[in-house]
Amino acid sequence: TLGQCMKHETGIPDLISEDRFYLAVLNNPNKKWGPEELLEYIYDKPAEFAAGDTAVYSNTNTVLVTMIIEAQTGKRHAQLLHDYVLKPLGLNNTYYQPHDALPSFTAQGYYDLYNNGSIVNVSNLVTGSGNGYGGLYSNIYDLYAFMDAMFIRGNFLLPSSQAIMKTWGKKDDTNYYGYGIQQSYIRGNDFGIGHKGRDLGYSANAFYFPSKGVTHIFFVNYGT
Numbered sequence: 001t002l003g004q005c006m007k008h009e010t011g012i013p014d015l016i017s018e019d020r021f022y023l024a025v026l027n028n029p030n031k032k033w034g035p036e037e038l039l040e041y042i043y044d045k046p047a048e049f050a051a052g053d054t055a056v057y058s059n060t061n062t063v064l065v066t067m068i069i070e071a072q073t074g075k076r077h078a079q080l081l082h083d084y085v086l087k088p089l090g091l092n093n094t095y096y097q098p099h100d101a102l103p104s105f106t107a108q109g110y111y112d113l114y115n116n117g118s119i120v121n122v123s124n125l126v127t128g129s130g131n132g133y134g135g136l137y138s139n140i141y142d143l144y145a146f147m148d149a150m151f152i153r154g155n156f157l158l159p160s161s162q163a164i165m166k167t168w169g170k171k172d173d174t175n176y177y178g179y180g181i182q183q184s185y186i187r188g189n190d191f192g193i194g195h196k197g198r199d200l201g202y203s204a205n206a207f208y209f210p211s212k213g214v215t216h217i218f219f220v221n222y223g224t
Contacts, residue, residue: 002068004051005061006179007169011047014058016128018042029125032098035063038128055170055177059133066132077132089149089156094138098130102137109201111223122201122223134199140217143206147215151193151208166193185209192216198224 004010015021018041025031042060049056066077073080078099086094095102110119129135149156157165168176168183176183178193184207185192192207201223208215 001051002065003179005065007177008055008057008061008172009053009170009177010051010058010061011049011053011056012058012060012064013042013045013048014056015039015041015060015063016133021128025125025127031126033126033128033131035067035131038063038131053170055172055175057172057175057177059128062132064132078130085146089145091138091142091145094136094142096130097135097137098126099135106137107202107219107221109199109221109223111201113200119222125200127200129199134197136197140219143217144215147194147206147208147217151210152213152215200224 005012015038021038021041039060048058069077069080076099078096081096085091095106106123108121108123111122112118113120113122127134154162165179165181168178170177174184174186176186180195181193182195183191183193184196190209190211192209194205194207197204197206201221203220203223204218206215206217
């Protein structure tokens with residue numbers, strides 16, 4: 001179901017774990033991928049588990065959600081992101097690559113790409129982002145404004161939508177998954193609500209800890 005996609009309970013393999021995909025990225029680093037092209041890398045792959053049995057994060061799930069949004073609205077999801085999230089919240093320093101041009105001062109991203117102890121600038125590699133996973137470039141001030149509206153003041157979504165989003169499903173090793181969000185860093189009744197982000201040249205976290213009233217956001221320009 002759509003809900004299982006959002007809670008990562010489908011068992012559909014993660015396309016970015018496919019070596020063939022990353023070889024294609026390295027061979028054509030500036031390619032702007034389409035969702036159908038990405039899905040080809042998991043064609044005929046067996047399910048990792050029966051849908052609903054457990055939860056394992058898969059970027060393929062969010063690609064499918066994006067395709068469903070576009071099919072139902074007849075609009076590009078990048079435009080919907082601007083119209084319904086970025087503009088209403090005034091997130092003027094947030095960009096969705098490759099749909100938006102990044103400013104010249106964007107932090108460069110690095111990784112030990114060849115596993116030889118030497119980091120390489122990988123900022124120019126487009127790892128399929130912009131298809132419902134990855135590709136969102138921002139700063140801590142915009143992310144805090146988003147977290148404030150979503151979780152602290154909680155006035156961005158209708159209460160009924162908030163309740164659905166926070167309907168926690170299955171747990172993997174370290175996270176519970178809601179509809180598009182994670183509950184992570186769980187220690188008893190203490191936990192963070194938000195999301196982690198990892199890409200070839202960047203890492204990021206944005207979490208609100210309701211028991212402490214603390215928001216924790218960080219960016220690192222070294223990837224995974």
